[in-house]
Amino acid sequence: MPAMTPRALAFVLALLLAPFAWAEEQAFTNRATDLRERGSNDARVIATLPEKTEVRVLARGGGWTQVDAAGKSGWVNVFHLRFPTTVDSKSSGGGNPFSSVTSFLGGGRQTEKKATIATTGIRGLSPEDLKNAAPDAAALAKAHSYRADKPTAERFAREGKLSAVSVDNPQGERR
Amino acid sequence: MKRIVLIAVLLAALPLHAQFGGFDLGKVIDIGKKAVDQGSPMGKEFSQEDEIGLGDALTASFLGASPLSQDASLQRYVNRVGKWIAMHSERADLPWTFTVIDTETINAFAMPGGSIIVSSGLIKRLGSESELAGVLAHEIAHVVKRHQLAAIQSGMKADFWKGVGTSVVADRVKIGGGAVGSAVGQIAKPYILDAAGNLIKDGFFLRPLDRGMESEADQLAIVLAVRSGYDAYGLVSALQMLALYKGDADAASVFSTHPSATDRIADLEPFVPTVAQYAKQPQLLEARYKQNVR
Numbered sequence: 001m002p003a004m005t006p007r008a009l010a011f012v013l014a015l016l017l018a019p020f021a022w023a024e025e026q027a028f029t030n031r032a033t034d035l036r037e038r039g040s041n042d043a044r045v046i047a048t049l050p051e052k053t054e055v056r057v058l059a060r061g062g063g064w065t066q067v068d069a070a071g072k073s074g075w076v077n078v079f080h081l082r083f084p085t086t087v088d089s090k091s092s093g094g095g096n097p098f099s100s101v102t103s104f105l106g107g108g109r110q111t112e113k114k115a116t117i118a119t120t121g122i123r124g125l126s127p128e129d130l131k132n133a134a135p136d137a138a139a140l141a142k143a144h145s146y147r148a149d150k151p152t153a154e155r156f157a158r159e160g161k162l163s164a165v166s167v168d169n170p171q172g173e174r175r
Numbered sequence: 176m177k178r179i180v181l182i183a184v185l186l187a188a189l190p191l192h193a194q195f196g197g198f199d200l201g202k203v204i205d206i207g208k209k210a211v212d213q214g215s216p217m218g219k220e221f222s223q224e225d226e227i228g229l230g231d232a233l234t235a236s237f238l239g240a241s242p243l244s245q246d247a248s249l250q251r252y253v254n255r256v257g258k259w260i261a262m263h264s265e266r267a268d269l270p271w272t273f274t275v276i277d278t279e280t281i282n283a284f285a286m287p288g289g290s291i292i293v294s295s296g297l298i299k300r301l302g303s304e305s306e307l308a309g310v311l312a313h314e315i316a317h318v319v320k321r322h323q324l325a326a327i328q329s330g331m332k333a334d335f336w337k338g339v340g341t342s343v344v345a346d347r348v349k350i351g352g353g354a355v356g357s358a359v360g361q362i363a364k365p366y367i368l369d370a371a372g373n374l375i376k377d378g379f380f381l382r383p384l385d386r387g388m389e390s391e392a393d394q395l396a397i398v399l400a401v402r403s404g405y406d407a408y409g410l411v412s413a414l415q416m417l418a419l420y421k422g423d424a425d426a427a428s429v430f431s432t433h434p435s436a437t438d439r440i441a442d443l444e445p446f447v448p449t450v451a452q453y454a455k456q457p458q459l460l461e462a463r464y465k466q467n468v469r
Contacts, residue, residue: 025419060302060415061459063408063451078411079444083418083437124280124296125241125427130380135235135368137358139243143234143274143290146250148258156255160304160460162404164263167453169398170446171391 027067029053030082035074039064046074055081221287221324227270228363230288232371234274235362237284237292237380244275244295252467256304257291257311263402264319273311281420282429284380285314287323297429298468300416304460308400309410316395322388327374383432390434390442397443397450406459407451414440 029049036043039062047069049055055067055076064075148156157163221229244250250273257273269289276294283293291314301307317323362368383389393410401407417429417436424430433439451457 027419057415057419060412061305061408061461062406062457063411063447065415078408078415079440081415124423124425125278125294127378127381127426129240130237130427131376131378133236133240133375135232135359135362135371136239137235137362139238140231140235140362141358143238143243143250144270144272146247146254146274147270147272148251148254150258150262153255153258153262157259157404160404160458160463161456162259162458162460163455164404165402165453165455167398167402167450169265169395170449171394 025057027055027057027065027081027083029055029076029080031080033076033080035067035069035072035076036064037074039066039075043075047072049076057081221328223269223288225364225367226321226324227288228367229371230286230290232363232368233286233374233379234272234290234292235359236371236375237286238274238276241276241278241280241294244277246275249298249467250275253293253298253307253311256307257315260308260312260399260403260405261289261315263399264315266319269318271315280425280427281417282427282432283310283314285317285323287318287321287327289315289318291315291318300420301413301468302416302461302464303409303412304464305400305406305409305458306413306416307409307464308403308405309396309408309413312396312399312403313392313410315399316392317384317388319395320388320391322384322392325388326382326384327379381426381432386434389439393439393443394446397447401450401454401457404454404456404458406457407447407454409459411440411443411447414443 034045035047055069059066261271271289279296414436
């Protein structure tokens with residue numbers, strides 16, 4: 001069997017990874033909503049998507065989510081989407097191989113306290129480690145050394161064109 | 176007088192069999208005395224100094240379990256974003272510290288007193304500085320509202336301070352001695368180190384806050400982000416990433432310690448526009464985020 005060219009290898013890899021990529025992008029409209037040319041209420045409406053339209057999420061940002069809806073690409077309001085675990089099982093495509101995965105991630109209707117989930121092979125924090133942790137004073141000191149002072153934060157904000165705005169906390173101030 | 180009250184409290188907190196069966200009363204009195212001498216509150220209120228000490232002690236232990244990210248420029252970047260937001264909070268003067276830990280676990284943690292820990296696993300999945308700002312603002316909001324302290328206080332048993340001077344942490348300081356022991360001793364007062372040690376053994380880092388606190392922190396996060404000049408939807412966008420996430424979720428992850436992202440997004444829907452209207456030139460800063468997070 002001839003050696004696979006890099007391009008062929010990439011193609012095979014893409015095919016293998018495609019279902020994972022798709023699962024990470026799958027969403028449904030949670031009401032009828034407009035698919036717009038840009039992320040703005042003034043932008044042209046490309047299509048009106050009925051509730052439970054399956055879409056693929058392409059990008060996030062600024063109150064709008066860029067999606068692909070049956071080949072049409074555009075932006076929908078960030079609040080007008082639901083994700084696989086929160087749609088009826090019928091519309092989430094019965095044979096979803098990820099249903100067992102998505103269910104434990106907590107769906108919108110899950111009301112019970114989330115169960116402790118076993119770590120399955122990721123290099124994450126273990127509950128035992130967190131319960132038996134001994135203080136690392138040197139690491140704490142190093143963490144403190146990265147603190148930003150006020151002038152540094154102000155300069156950083158100016159560089160990013162972040163200007164402070166006065167907004168009252170609708171919850172009321174504590175002090 | 177204070178000592179007499181203290182001893183009475185300690186005795187009242189002890190089960191009967193402990194009071195009358197082979198129990199070393201002298202030791203309890205001694206411990207109580209030491210706690211008063213060290214200025215222990217022996218009650219439910221924490222001074223701001225103790226709150227900061229407790230946060231430092233908890234952070235030091237967290238870093239004992241999960242390594243600090245070695246990416247110094249990332250640490251500084253996250254501190255700049257966090258400090259700028261915290262400066263617009265009602266507790267701007269706390270010694271705000273933002274610490275990136277190197278782990279695949281997806282989560283961020285707020286300690287009392289202004290110490291925030293965020294995982295590299297979460298950072299690499301965010302897409303813009305406004306999303307990071309939303310996440311940090313949520314944690315800052317927990318500190319501003321003293322949610323962890325409230326949770327600690329409400330779960331505080333009558334014997335919360337009983338182990339003062341006897342716990343593993345204090346023993347380690349005493350037994351270890353030398354540079355390591357004294358360095359740990361510098362983190363906070365001994366009774367605070369003990370309290371932190373007890374909380375950690377009790378699973379403090381893994382316990383969810385109540386739903387009302389999470390909802391309050393989400394709303395205040397939106398306010399803080401807008402006050403700081405960020406896009407109002409950064410947190411919602413970060414929650415959308417979480418809602419889309421498919422993969423492993425361990426017990427220390429946001430999926431175990433927080434309400435579902437989808438519920439949180441739905442709860443924020445009526446709230447965000449009421450705050451977003453104040454934004455003047457809201458920034459997403461996707462490019463700056465990508466420059467700093469590699």
